Amino acid sequence: MATANEPPTQSSDDENPGPLERWTVGVVNDPDKRSRLYRALFYVACGFFLVTTLFPFYWLLVLALTPNAAILSGDWEVTLPIVGTELPFPTPQGFNVSAFVEVFQQVPFHLYVFNSFVLATVTTVIVIVLASLAGYVFGRLEFPGRGLLMLAVLAISYFPPAAFLIPLFDAFLGNAVVVPFLGIELFAPPRLVNTPGSMIMPFSALFLPLAIFILTTFYSQIPDGLEDAARVEGTTRLGALFRVIMPLSAPGVATAAVLTFIAVYNEYFFSSIMALQNEPNQWSPLVGGILSYQTQYTTDFNLMAAASIVGVLPMLILVVVAQEKIVSGLTEGALKE
Amino acid sequence: MARVTLEHVTKRYEDIVAVDDMNLEIEDGEFVCLVGPSGCGKSTTMETIAGLTKPTEGTVRIGDADVTTLPPKDRGVSMVFQNIALFPHMDVYDNISFGLRLRDYDKEEIDRRVDRAADIVQLEGMLDREPNELSGGQQQRVAIARAIVREPAVFLMDEPLANLDAKLRVHMRTELQRLHKQLDTTIIYVTHDQAEAMTMSDRIAVINDGRLQQIAPPLTCYNEPANLFVAGFIGSPSMNFVNGDLANDGLRTDHYDLEFDPAAFPLEGIDEVTAGIRPEDIYLERNTESVVDPSATIEATTDVLEPMGDEIFVYLSLDGSSAEMMTSDEASTASNQLLMSVDPDETIEADQQVSIVLDRSKVHLFDAASGEAITHGVADESVHEAPTADAEGGATEVESGGQRD
Numbered sequence: 001m002a003t004a005n006e007p008p009t010q011s012s013d014d015e016n017p018g019p020l021e022r023w024t025v026g027v028v029n030d031p032d033k034r035s036r037l038y039r040a041l042f043y044v045a046c047g048f049f050l051v052t053t054l055f056p057f058y059w060l061l062v063l064a065l066t067p068n069a070a071i072l073s074g075d076w077e078v079t080l081p082i083v084g085t086e087l088p089f090p091t092p093q094g095f096n097v098s099a100f101v102e103v104f105q106q107v108p109f110h111l112y113v114f115n116s117f118v119l120a121t122v123t124t125v126i127v128i129v130l131a132s133l134a135g136y137v138f139g140r141l142e143f144p145g146r147g148l149l150m151l152a153v154l155a156i157s158y159f160p161p162a163a164f165l166i167p168l169f170d171a172f173l174g175n176a177v178v179v180p181f182l183g184i185e186l187f188a189p190p191r192l193v194n195t196p197g198s199m200i201m202p203f204s205a206l207f208l209p210l211a212i213f214i215l216t217t218f219y220s221q222i223p224d225g226l227e228d229a230a231r232v233e234g235t236t237r238l239g240a241l242f243r244v245i246m247p248l249s250a251p252g253v254a255t256a257a258v259l260t261f262i263a264v265y266n267e268y269f270f271s272s273i274m275a276l277q278n279e280p281n282q283w284s285p286l287v288g289g290i291l292s293y294q295t296q297y298t299t300d301f302n303l304m305a306a307a308s309i310v311g312v313l314p315m316l317i318l319v320v321v322a323q324e325k326i327v328s329g330l331t332e333g334a335l336k337e
Numbered sequence: 338m339a340r341v342t343l344e345h346v347t348k349r350y351e352d353i354v355a356v357d358d359m360n361l362e363i364e365d366g367e368f369v370c371l372v373g374p375s376g377c378g379k380s381t382t383m384e385t386i387a388g389l390t391k392p393t394e395g396t397v398r399i400g401d402a403d404v405t406t407l408p409p410k411d412r413g414v415s416m417v418f419q420n421i422a423l424f425p426h427m428d429v430y431d432n433i434s435f436g437l438r439l440r441d442y443d444k445e446e447i448d449r450r451v452d453r454a455a456d457i458v459q460l461e462g463m464l465d466r467e468p469n470e471l472s473g474g475q476q477q478r479v480a481i482a483r484a485i486v487r488e489p490a491v492f493l494m495d496e497p498l499a500n501l502d503a504k505l506r507v508h509m510r511t512e513l514q515r516l517h518k519q520l521d522t523t524i525i526y527v528t529h530d531q532a533e534a535m536t537m538s539d540r541i542a543v544i545n546d547g548r549l550q551q552i553a554p555p556l557t558c559y560n561e562p563a564n565l566f567v568a569g570f571i572g573s574p575s576m577n578f579v580n581g582d583l584a585n586d587g588l589r590t591d592h593y594d595l596e597f598d599p600a601a602f603p604l605e606g607i608d609e610v611t612a613g614i615r616p617e618d619i620y621l622e623r624n625t626e627s628v629v630d631p632s633a634t635i636e637a638t639t640d641v642l643e644p645m646g647d648e649i650f651v652y653l654s655l656d657g658s659s660a661e662m663m664t665s666d667e668a669s670t671a672s673n674q675l676l677m678s679v680d681p682d683e684t685i686e687a688d689q690q691v692s693i694v695l696d697r698s699k700v701h702l703f704d705a706a707s708g709e710a711i712t713h714g715v716a717d718e719s720v721h722e723a724p725t726a727d728a729e730g731g732a733t734e735v736e737s738g739g740q741r742d
Contacts, residue, residue: 225418228418228422229423231388231389232389232409232415232493233436233487234435234436235410235439236408239439248425
């Protein structure tokens with residue numbers, strides 16, 4: 001950067017400062033240079049994030065458009081000359097748009113997407129309703145043991161999900177729940193494997209703590225007067241929660257909902273086990289659908305890539321829509337009370 | 338339209354008693370102010386009436402019904418809050434009609450009532466605005482419209498004017514009085530501003546430390562305060578207090594004596610007496626023609642003058658010391674200080690020797706230990722008919738004298 005017009009304020013014992021030192025002094029003393037440096041750093045950081053997040057999508061697109069045979073045998077040695085070195089920069093080896101149609105022909109991919117969508121929607125609704133109740137209690141009521149309970153929720157949220165898997169699978173198969181060591185049968189649960197219940201229940205439990213924490217913070221910030229006003233005007237505490245507190249906490253509710261929805265939509269670990277076979281009618285999710293292009297002998301990389309893109313689209317739309325809501329909610333919140 | 342009765346209402350929190358054995362009886366159509374310093378329990382009292390807080394003990398009645406355990410929505414009350422508490426995500430129409438919509442009124446009825454309420458508080462043409470587009474006074478009017486639209490039996494106001502600027506506050510004060518006349522509903526109004534309480538209410542309930550000190554018409558509270566707290570709280574600047582010992586011919590204080598016949602008052606068992614006199618009941622000796630029953634002359638030095646325009650407050654020093662660094666409250670309780678108010682035309686300067694007299698018919702005597710009032714006016718009964726003493730318990734209603742309505 002500019003080193004020419006450096007102010008001559010340096011102490012005289014530093015006879016010949018090096019270029020780096022001169023530049024540093026310039027940045028420290030000259031607001032112009034400083035803002036130029038900040039802008040440069042900003043672009044570098046932005047560029048880094050854009051490349052790391054967008055390149056995988058580009059790579060998916062490249063793979064989806066390249067016929068499968070070309071993927072396996074193709075020439076991926078394309079490079080992009082950048083300042084002296086050459087960066088590998090793959091481009092599509094062909095233009096096979098039909099992969100996006102084939103995705104639905106080979107397996108009923110839309111059913112897998114539907115499964116994930118239903119699981120995510122139902123889980124989100126359950127999580128938001130339950131976390132709202134919990135968030136209201138933790139955020140707005142004073143009662144003995146509140147801190148302890150909150151801590152318990154936090155502690156449980158740190159348990160690895162895998163720890164719950166085997167007992168849950170055992171129970172969802174319809175086996176009787178037995179008290180350990182005593183051998184006393186408590187009850188025989190219904191056989192839930194291959195049904196949405198076996199997935200929605202553990203998902204809801206797993207994603208509740210995060211939603212509770214988000215909503216607790218938001219609900220606790222709504223002025224007491226508004227809730228009191230609603231209650232005097234004719235709502236119950238619950239009515240005040242859903243009619244006043246929740247709408248005013250829209251950004252928080254949207255954040256919790258989007259996080260839960262995306263997490264469940266992407267989920268594979270639980271659902272791959274609770275759906276006994278990778279079949280859409282056994283409520284196998286999206287990721288299961290993508291994996292079903294892989295058989296014992298063949299792997300259709302181009303279809304897997306195309307399916308991934310198709311699967312991401314609903315998410316993309318949702319996030320864009322929700323983001324608008326979140327942003328509008330935030331600016332509205334800033335203007336009021 | 339309903340009377341509100343509080344019977345032995347007590348609210349205890351873990352560490353404090355916010356309301357202590359409160360007994361209140363508020364008549365149908367009455368405008369009652371609950372007034373007291375911050376943290377005295379007046380807002381908690383109101384919340385127990387609204388149902389936002391459940392009392393630890395005691396019963397709350399609205400009309401003939403015991404509402405102690407009813408949720409707020411079933412009590413037939415509406416409330417205006419200090420922070421206004423309009424729902425920011427609804428426009429003015431939705432805010433006003435919120436309670437009606439919850440009660441499933443039909444659309445036409447809602448429209449009719451909202452229009453009327455908006456008309457009463459002069460909000461026509463603003464129904465589709467958002468609360469944040471309104472000024473403070475307009476927001477407060479929306480809150481009042483929201484409260485009156487349901488035609489509640491009791492109207493609760495929790496310092497509704499506290500967040501408004503001084504000019505608007507005076508304006509809204511008049512509007513509230515007009516509203517009370519128009520609606521004729523029971524209004525319970527919480528404020529810490531004794532001027533608001535004095536100007537608006539039919540009766541004032543003075544509360545301190547969670548206890549009812551006195552409930553009486555404003556002028557009764559002013560002229561015949563039931564105890565030291567009421568005497569000091571009502572009136573601005575506050576009453577001068579001085580502690581003294583009883584003698585056969587009156588009261589001896591550090592700097593002056595007050596002559597009266599102690600036998601005329603119920604003073605048995607009382608060792609120390611606090612005398613109280615309001616600033617406007619102290620006169621310069623040269624103006625004593627109007628005083629019915631002047632005390633002996635007291636010599637004093639003027640200290641600080643506060644010209645208010647319509648009167649001048651004069652801080653008097655009785656021993657030559659200055660009241661530097663004292664607030665008017667501290668000065669009013671210091672035995673060597675007196676605060677008097679004089680006519681604005683009076684020629685008076687700082688650091689001037691003056692002779693003053695007290696109007697003995699306006700001197701209040703209090704039991705210094707309990708704070709209870711002993712008598713209001715120590716004038717000689719042969720000269721002037723002294724008002725009857727109201728030395729009843731702090732929580733009893735003082736009915737004599739003063740004016741009602």
